[in-house]
Amino acid sequence: MSYAQVNSGAGRDTTSAEDVTAFLRTSVAALLDVTPESVDTGRPLRDLGLDSMRIVSLVAALSQHLDRPVPGWVVWQYPTITALAAHLAGTAPLPAAPAAPVRAEDGEPIAVVGLGCRLPGGVDTPEQLWQALTDGLDAVREVPADRWNVHEWLDPDPRAPGRMNTRWGGFLDDVSRFDAELFRISPAEARHMDPQQRMALEVAWAALEDARIVPGSLSGSRTGVFLGAMAQEYHLATGADPEAIGTHSAVGWDNSVIPARIAYTLGLQGPVMAVATACSSSLTATHLAVQSLRRGESDLALAGGVNVMLHPHTTVAMTKFGGMNPDGQCRAFDAGAAGYVRGEGAGVVVLRRLSDALAAGDRVYAVIRGTAVNNDGASNGLTAPNPQAQADVVRAAWQDAGVQPRDVSYVEAHGTGTLLGDPVEAEALGTVFAEGRTENLRLGSAKTNFGHLEPAAGVVGLLKTALALHHGELPASLHFDEPNPHIDFERNRLSVVAEHQPWPAAPRRYAGVSGFGFGGTNAHVALEEAPDRRRTLRPLTADGEQALQDSVTALTGGTTASGGAPASGGAPASGGAPASGGAPASGGAP
Structure with missing residues (x-):
């Protein structure tokens, strides 16, 4: 017909x-x-x-x-x-009036309730990430054949026109894999989608599942998405053939669509934005997510970043810039620091106001107490770091957190392993943290494991630090053999975590995560270990004093707060009930 x-x-x-x-x-x-x-x-x-x-x-x-x-x-x-x-037909339910935004108390902590990642070395889950960190995985390898012919592009002389001086990178396996059917995306549209879109969608889905939230249950919710992204290389990798441009190309190539794709697929109606501040993109995205939650614009937020290396041009450009280490290592704060190695992948954290997370019984990996973002301004060149600006942004984040810098025991540093960047960062950290310390501030960098993921680098450091707080251990920063002689570790009260070690218990464990963009935008996130859920207050009601006392006794296993045991009840320190939005979903990323 x-x-x-x-x-x-x-x-x-x-x-x-x-x-x-x-x-x-x-x-x-x-x-x-x-x-x-x-x-x-x-x-x-x-x-x-x-x-x-x-x-x-x-x-x-x-x-x-x-x-x-x-x-x-x-x-x-x-x-x-x-x-x-x-x-x-008049049978559709009337749309519910939107609930009034819930503005948080000034400075309310933000809970990290879910983690998602896809990283070099076959790391696709938080559990695999922690295992890789504890094992000291170095996921850097030669450029795989499905990207470009490294021999055609390689020249040890960094001045050689159109050539790169490194054969190394933190590359993913099977970067083209994607379950389009799960997301109800047609094969034709999927072919035109930048792999960064595909990967961000899968990792966001996995992060929600890790948070015990059924992704499809969030439709119509005030959930925000804030994702860092930079390079757009897919059209170059597919030949830059104008005849191959189709109906879906404009959307498939646009970086602003990376977070929008997540919002569209899940029906999310909070703020959604792509963030491009170079290497600080994903931490700047986290800063915006925290602000959105505190202002009540979002009730739940996804924050992170994605980076995929599909074409050699960017690596050639960074060779000419002088940033590449031809040996393929990020030797953060080491005497052998000679540049960084590029990496790819994605990371997403699921964030919720701490009061909401505790009420929902969420598992809390860590708590964001404060964030800050600033810019270098007029420094010694557009891409040159400014130690005073770095110190300012770190100090501002801890002021936002309401925590004294001397109480911070670890910083996941920007730590690229560059000749200029590491000494500048160390000096800035010493300016903020050295005074009044009883022990050195410990430093580490996940770039030594996976390479520098550029717009996604900050969130990888955030994932690592959240897991370290959760487990009470500090993974080793790799390739640290001899301290950089241009850094005064003693005066700045700094030491690099060169071996996996327990994280010494203090009244509270605090840690920072830094990300500095080469355009001058700096970001820092101030983290605290998750609250002791055994001491979470739980309201009780009863029809009399004796009934109330009986409830307290039952809840505390026979001892009351007055007897010196923990105060009334609470959810367990890990696990807990499903987050609002559904029961735990089985499986991982599609």
């Missing part, structure tokens, strides 16, 4: 969801030249393959079929056949 034949009938006086569904299904099938049975009524019309012109003609035909005007906007408000039919 042709599309014209489908729409040749007279108008209908009755409107039922079944009638509208049948009409739309048959009409869409005619437009797409498929059988009506193959039309998925739960997918948006656009995803089924209808462009704007065909959607407009479909609405016109629907108006004729129903013998009443159907405004064009309803297809965007109700994008699936099922939703549109229910609306036109």
